[in-house]
Amino acid sequence: MAAAAGHADSNMPGSPKRPVPPPVPVQRADEDALAFLERLQQYTETTATELRTWEKEDAARREAIRLQQEAEQAARQKAAADSASAARLQQEQLEASQTQARYQAAMNLLNEEAAYGRVLRQQHFRAAEEQEVRTEDERNRETTAVLIENLLYTCNGQQRELLAMRPVLIRHEGIFKAMDQNITALQADTGMLQAADSQQQAINDRLQDSVDAGMARLSAVESTGGAVSDGSPALAAQAKQLDERINHIVGSLGDISKFAGTSTVSRQLKTLSD
Structure with missing residues (x-):
């Protein structure tokens, strides 16, 4: 900006210098104040x-x-814009020319391929009327070759599918083996459970027999208890009579320390019996 200002100052006419005022007048001696x-x-x-x-x-x-x-600033901006526009236009023209060149090269390649195809057909193929009539054997051989080729393609495809399925089959085989092991373990557990059930059934049978015997005994005791209850007055009289006789014998014997021997006891018992 300073350079532009200096350039502008150089193009402009010389700047007038600031005027220097003359010396301030001084009152002369012969000059009056007015x-x-x-x-x-x-x-x-x-x-x-x-x-x-x-x-x-x-x-x-x-x-x-x-x-x-x-x-000058407007002129510089306009020049920059014109330069950018010209560069952009030049780039667009260059890209258009390159696109046209690529298109022309592609068309030339297509034309060359078409011409080469026509030449190949002319060299290796003959018209239908010029072709020889094939025999039945040749047609059979050609058909057989086509069938064998298709069979080979099919076999190769099946082989690839089998190879792809091999990991899946191996994984399923492992799963089946694990399932067989689980089934074997379950069968063993089932046998153990059946044996335990048999033992439990035997224990239950013995307990049932014991319970039946106990119930039979209880029934017998209850029937015996009923009979004793029915004859309780006679038994009570007999028990009372027995107690009286024992008391009488004890009272008659007196102090057992007075017995000197067996003869004394015998005489005492004889006395009691008399």
Whole structure:
């Protein structure tokens, strides 16, 4: 910007120098005060007029410099835009020419391939009327060859499918083996459970026999208890009579320490019996 300003200043006419005011007038000895004041006022007005004139000229010069700088900036921007537009147009033209060249090369290649195909057909194929009539044996051999080729393709395809299925089959085989092991373990557990059930059934049978025997005994005891209850008055009388006789014998014997021997006891019992 400073360079542009310097360039503009160099193109503009020389700037007028700031006016230097003359020395302030001094009252002379033979000059009265009124004349001195008039001369001083004239000096002041002249100096102010020159200063205003210089300021106007300087403002006009600066405005001209600003306008010139704006014009130069606009010109530079326009030149840059024109340059970018020209470069873009040149790039588009280059891309269009390259696209056209590629299209032309592709068309040439297609034409060459078509011409080469026509040449091959002319060299290796004959018209239908010029072809020899094939025999039945040749047709059979050709059909057999086609069938064998199709069979080979089919076998190869089946082989690839089997190879692809092999990991799946191996995985299923492992699963089946694990299932067989689980079934064997379950069968063993089932046998153990059946043996345990048999033992439990035997224990239950023995317990049932014991319960039946106990119930039979209980029934017998209950029937015996009923009979004893029915004959309880007679038994009570007999028990009372037995107790009285025992008490009588004990009272008759007296103190057992007085017995000297067996003869004394015998005599005492004989006395009691008499």
